Amino acid sequence: MKGLLNLALVGLALASSGSDSSxxxxxxxxxxxxxxxxxxxxxxxxxxLQATQPVAAPCHEGNKKACAAITQEWTNSxxxxxxxxxxxxxxxxxxxxxxxxxxxxxxxxTCGQGRISLYSVLAKSASHxxxxxxxxxxxxxxxxxxxxxxxxxxRSTAPDSLQIFTYWLKNIQFSDDFKPAGTPKSEGPAVxxxxxxxLMELYAAVxxxxxxxVAGTSHTVGAAGGxxxxxxxxxxxxxxxxxxxxxxxxxxxxANGTLVTANSHQNPDLFWALRGGGGGTFxxxxxxxxxxxxxxxxxxxxxxxxxxxxxxxxxxxMADFHAAIPSLNDAGASGYYFITPNMPFKxxxxxxxxxxxxxxxxxxxxxxxxxxxxxxxxxxxxxGLITEYASIPFPSIHSLLSGLLIRGNMDPTGKNVILGSRxxxxxxxxxxxxxxxxxxxxxxLKFNPGDTITGNIVAGGAVxxxxxxxxxxxxxxxxxxxxxxxxxxxxxxxATLAQQQEVIRNMTEVDMLVLKDVEGYKMGAYPNxxxxxxxxxxxxxWGSNYPRLYGIKQKWDPNGLFIARKGVGSEDWDDAGLCRxxxx
Numbered sequence: 231m232k233g234l235l236n237l238a239l240v241g242l243a244l245a246s247s248g249s250d251s252s253x254x255x256x257x258x259x260x261x262x263x264x265x266x267x268x269x270x271x272x273x274x275x276x277x278x279l280q281a282t283q284p285v286a287a288p289c290h291e292g293n294k295k296a297c298a299a300i301t302q303e304w305t306n307s308x309x310x311x312x313x314x315x316x317x318x319x320x321x322x323x324x325x326x327x328x329x330x331x332x333x334x335x336x337x338x339x340t341c342g343q344g345r346i347s348l349y350s351v352l353a354k355s356a357s358h359x360x361x362x363x364x365x366x367x368x369x370x371x372x373x374x375x376x377x378x379x380x381x382x383x384x385r386s387t388a389p390d391s392l393q394i395f396t397y398w399l400k401n402i403q404f405s406d407d408f409k410p411a412g413t414p415k416s417e418g419p420a421v422x423x424x425x426x427x428x429l430m431e432l433y434a435a436v437x438x439x440x441x442x443x444v445a446g447t448s449h450t451v452g453a454a455g456g457x458x459x460x461x462x463x464x465x466x467x468x469x470x471x472x473x474x475x476x477x478x479x480x481x482x483x484x485a486n487g488t489l490v491t492a493n494s495h496q497n498p499d500l501f502w503a504l505r506g507g508g509g510g511t512f513x514x515x516x517x518x519x520x521x522x523x524x525x526x527x528x529x530x531x532x533x534x535x536x537x538x539x540x541x542x543x544x545x546x547x548m549a550d551f552h553a554a555i556p557s558l559n560d561a562g563a564s565g566y567y568f569i570t571p572n573m574p575f576k577x578x579x580x581x582x583x584x585x586x587x588x589x590x591x592x593x594x595x596x597x598x599x600x601x602x603x604x605x606x607x608x609x610x611x612x613x614g615l616i617t618e619y620a621s622i623p624f625p626s627i628h629s630l631l632s633g634l635l636i637r638g639n640m641d642p643t644g645k646n647v648i649l650g651s652r653x654x655x656x657x658x659x660x661x662x663x664x665x666x667x668x669x670x671x672x673x674x675l676k677f678n679p680g681d682t683i684t685g686n687i688v689a690g691g692a693v694x695x696x697x698x699x700x701x702x703x704x705x706x707x708x709x710x711x712x713x714x715x716x717x718x719x720x721x722x723x724x725a726t727l728a729q730q731q732e733v734i735r736n737m738t739e740v741d742m743l744v745l746k747d748v749e750g751y752k753m754g755a756y757p758n759x760x761x762x763x764x765x766x767x768x769x770x771x772w773g774s775n776y777p778r779l780y781g782i783k784q785k786w787d788p789n790g791l792f793i794a795r796k797g798v799g800s801e802d803w804d805d806a807g808l809c810r811x812x813x814x
Contacts, residue, residue: 252810254371255370268349275358276354278352280349283332284344285310285313286300287315287341291341307378307380307640308450310450310644314347314393317380317387318378318643319644320644322381323346325344326730328342330343332344332346336723347376347388347391348391351392352398354399359394359516360488360489363484373393373793374386374387374388375394375510377426378451378455382648382759383760383762385510385794385796385797386510396425396516399424400431401423403422404421406419411479412495413494417521420520420522421441422519422520424517425515426452427454430449430450430639439522441522442466442523442524442526444472444476444520445473446462446464447465449636450641453518454480456510457509460506460509461704461708463686465564465566467693468562468564468687468690469591470692475692475693477505478519479491480516480517481515484787499785500782503703504703506775508772508798511797512798525628526590528590528623529593529623530587530588531565531588531622532622533618534583534584535547535617537580537614547615548672550605550665551605552665552713554604555687563588564588564687566586567583570682571681572679573679573680574679574680595623598621599621646721648761648763649759650737651716651759652714652742652748652754653754653755654753655707655711655712656690658749659712671745674744681718685713686714689712703772703775705755705757705773705775707753707754708756717741754770755770764796768798776798779798784799790810793807
């Protein structure tokens with residue numbers, strides 16, 4: 231408790247005469263909880279409250295032993311997920327506008343708190359979350375809801391805040407015949423997971439039961455957190471729909487500290503919003519119940535295309551590939567692809583396209599080879615291109631995931647990164663000039679050696695068909711999409727504020743405008759993998775669903791206790807979520 235006392239005393243020492251009711255209470259104000267109140271909160275959450283410091287602080291403090299351990303784990307996503315003083319990407323730990331950062335790579339500056347919460351409740355139960363929410367409401371504190379910290383948009387951290395850390399909610403329960411609360415109707419086999427269950431843990435559990443679920447391909451993404459609440463794309467999407475399409479029920483703590491059930495029969499508006507409306511916005515999810523499906527075999531195709539850099543035929547081949555996506559998708563294919571315009575290779579530079587296609591519940595390899603053959607033939611006819619092809623059957627989806635896509639126990643992370651993303655429609659790719667128009671837009675963007683454009687064939691099929699049978703908050707553009715593409719921009723750990731702002735400006739005002747122009751702004755972006763500085767996030771992330779989402783937000787959280795960057799209702803607050811900027 232020493233750390234708790236020290237932070238409380240700092241707050242008292244800096245106390246001002248009062249607080250602005252339009253802003254969150256800050257440590258230098260008299261409204262800030264005093265020592266005894268923090269102690270009481272700690273007691274109520276059974277000793278699971280801790281004062282939080284940035285994870286690299288020991289290195290700045292000269293603790294060599296601790297720093298050596300931190301250095302070894304710095305880029306390990308699994309380790310970062312367990313640390314309340316870290317998230318997966320360094321830039322969301324820092325507060326550059328106040329020159330506050332605490333990173334491993336630069337130790338010549340003072341270690342600042344940045345956006346890392348001052349306190350964290352390491353929630354082990356719903357009651358811990360309820361106590362934390364009531365405490366934050368009582369003292370008008372900034373709340374930050376954090377799962378694994380796998381967050382490209384900065385929703386998991388907030389300055390001068392109290393963190394609710396859901397990572398340790400690790401319960402898993404299977405049901406052969408799940409009936410949502412309030413109805414006798416069975417929804418069939420399902421799994422209920424605590425908010426802290428990550429994808430690696432989820433796949434292992436369902437695999438042991440001979441089941442599978444719709445989820446992503448990462449070790450440390452928290453399945454019930456921002457992943458599903460943001461929509462949740464998946465390689466199983468064309469087969470079974472979005473992750474948000476396959477949620478049956480949530481248990482969630484709302485802004486008044488009440489634990490409620492949200493499904494299609496109880497609190498259906500909240501249930502609608504939580505399936506795609508964004509994480510950390512409508513409440514704190516304690517658990518989610520997901521449909522499970524019979525395990526199935528799956529066939530993977532790996533098609534690699536390479537040529538010397540600056541071969542004019544490379545981008546034409548990219549257009550040919552995108553033109554083939556709709557027919558592949560119609561045949562049940564999902565997949566990921568990676569375009570590297572300029573990749574150092576030995577003593578030369580090459581341009582490369584690497585494609586992974588997946589055919590769930592399909593075992594006829596010869597049929598799949600025949601399906602891909604026209605594309606391969608077209609690529610082979612392009613001067614200077616070399617193609618490599620393999621089709622590999624897997625006995626189960628679990629064997630593909632554990633043996634190839636998410637093998638091991640970590641993802642590399644720990645950089646300063648922002649993303650730009652765009653959904654591109656099937657209509658575009660089946661049009662005569664559409665694939666070329668798409669590729670020409672990407673060709674205009676600048677890519678440094680090794681930079682990659684990532685494509686996700688995770689829509690179409692059931693994602694499109696579910697527009698007729700599933701009503702949830704995901705951007706309607708998903709139902710029209712053929713591919714979701716994104717790219718990354720980075721800056722160095724010692725980049726100045728001006729240098730960081732230039733990267734952000736170029737992403738927002740140059741690169742993204744080029745991509746938006748491809749379809750005249752009619753599509754959108756995936757909120758979990760998008761530009762963290764998107765000025766028109768309401769329409770880009772949620773399209774025509776935004777007004778309904780905003781209304782539900784005002785009903786369930788009228789005082790804006792749950793504010794997440796670029797989330798529903800965040801336009802009413804400053805970027806840090808500390809002060810209102812729009813009066814009601």
